[in-house]
Amino acid sequence: MREVIEKEPRDIFVNYLKGKGLRNTRQREEILDAFLTAKRHITVEELYKIVAKKDPGLGYATVHRNLNLLRECGLAEEIKIGKQKMRFEPPFGHGHHDHLICLKCGQIIEVSDETIEHLQNKLAAAHDFAPVKHKLEIYGYCGKCR
Amino acid sequence: MREVIEKEPRDIFVNYLKGKGLRNTRQREEILDAFLTAKRHITVEELYKIVAKKDPGLGYATVHRNLNLLRECGLAEEIKIGKQKMRFEPPFGHGHHDHLICLKCGQIIEVSDETIEHLQNKLAAAHDFAPVKHKLEIYGYCGKCR
DNA sequence: TTTAGTGCAAAGGCTTTGCAGATGT
DNA sequence: ACATCTGCAAAGCCTTTGCACTAAA
Numbered sequence: 001m002r003e004v005i006e007k008e009p010r011d012i013f014v015n016y017l018k019g020k021g022l023r024n025t026r027q028r029e030e031i032l033d034a035f036l037t038a039k040r041h042i043t044v045e046e047l048y049k050i051v052a053k054k055d056p057g058l059g060y061a062t063v064h065r066n067l068n069l070l071r072e073c074g075l076a077e078e079i080k081i082g083k084q085k086m087r088f089e090p091p092f093g094h095g096h097h098d099h100l101i102c103l104k105c106g107q108i109i110e111v112s113d114e115t116i117e118h119l120q121n122k123l124a125a126a127h128d129f130a131p132v133k134h135k136l137e138i139y140g141y142c143g144k145c146r
Numbered sequence: 147m148r149e150v151i152e153k154e155p156r157d158i159f160v161n162y163l164k165g166k167g168l169r170n171t172r173q174r175e176e177i178l179d180a181f182l183t184a185k186r187h188i189t190v191e192e193l194y195k196i197v198a199k200k201d202p203g204l205g206y207a208t209v210h211r212n213l214n215l216l217r218e219c220g221l222a223e224e225i226k227i228g229k230q231k232m233r234f235e236p237p238f239g240h241g242h243h244d245h246l247i248c249l250k251c252g253q254i255i256e257v258s259d260e261t262i263e264h265l266q267n268k269l270a271a272a273h274d275f276a277p278v279k280h281k282l283e284i285y286g287y288c289g290k291c292r
Numbered sequence: 293t294t295t296a297g298t299g300c301a302a303a304g305g306c307t308t309t310g311c312a313g314a315t316g317t
Numbered sequence: 318a319c320a321t322c323t324g325c326a327a328a329g330c331c332t333t334t335g336c337a338c339t340a341a342a
Binding site: 068078098124140 | 246284287
């Protein structure tokens with residue numbers, strides 16, 4: 001009676017591939033798995049090392065190519081803080097991208113609050129904008145570094 | 147009777163230089179001016195072209211070096227969206243870093259709302275965190291692209 | 293005059309691309 | 318079978334660095 005709504009990251013990816021006539025390969029599975037399982041904010045190099053450990057022949061370029069696909073379909077987002085390397089962020093908690101970021105030690109605390117959904121809709125409505133998702137980053141100092 | 151509180155971007159920069167025993171040069175002035183005057187989210191190349199027009203001998207490396215200083219003292223922030231080039235964002239509206247970003251055309255609408263200040267303090271308080279500033283990005287589709 | 297800054301060019305570091313062989317569909 | 322993928326290595330693109338000269342303080 002109804003289509004399965006694509007909700008799981010894996011489904012989103014597979015559907016995206018299908019929609020573009022792309023194929024699903026062993027390497028794609030491995031990279032997707034590693035990415036989704038990873039700690040937050042993984043670098044390309046970290047991801048490469050993880051997959052290369054299981055699949056030593058896998059190439060760096062393949063990681064890049066697939067990370068680009070993951071970004072295109074909305075599963076990966078780049079973030080860069082200060083001089084740190086670029087990192088890719090997996091989709092946490094179904095659209096919760098709210099972070100407290102320590103300016104000193106770089107620690108990132110993930111938080112969540114409903115208020116922001118309302119705020120999002122309110123701001124969007126005021127600017128003829130259809131919101132899809134948001135990202136909130138609060139910079140400051142964590143308990144240890146204060 | 148009282149010190150001038152460093153508030154203007156220019157003062158922040160000059161004080162930062164002083165504090166580190168660095169010098170103020172013609173090139174620094176030009177780059178700072180161009181950066182502060184620039185449209186939002188300028189790329190290194192765009193900034194280079196602006197200053198190089200006024201001062202043809204000025205080198206690319208100098209722009210980079212000074213952009214790094216601007217970042218170190220908190221005046222410049224890197225942002226990257228999708229496959230776009232890295233951009234540097236000047237400090238707008240005294241700490242307002244709230245954007246509506248169109249997923250299709252890439253347009254960035256700057257917005258501002260007080261609610262978020264409260265939200266920031268609330269979230270920070272709940273995690274033993276001392277907030278300094280925030281950045282909110284709402285992704286979606288603008289009126290034209292909807 | 294002393295030390296940091298600049299410009300240039302070379303070096304680095306990371307991402308993308310070209311190609312031949314491998315592999316989903 | 319046919320078009321896409323992969324792995325490798327080369328090419329590209331920015332950013333950073335080394336050095337001799339210039340210029341703030």
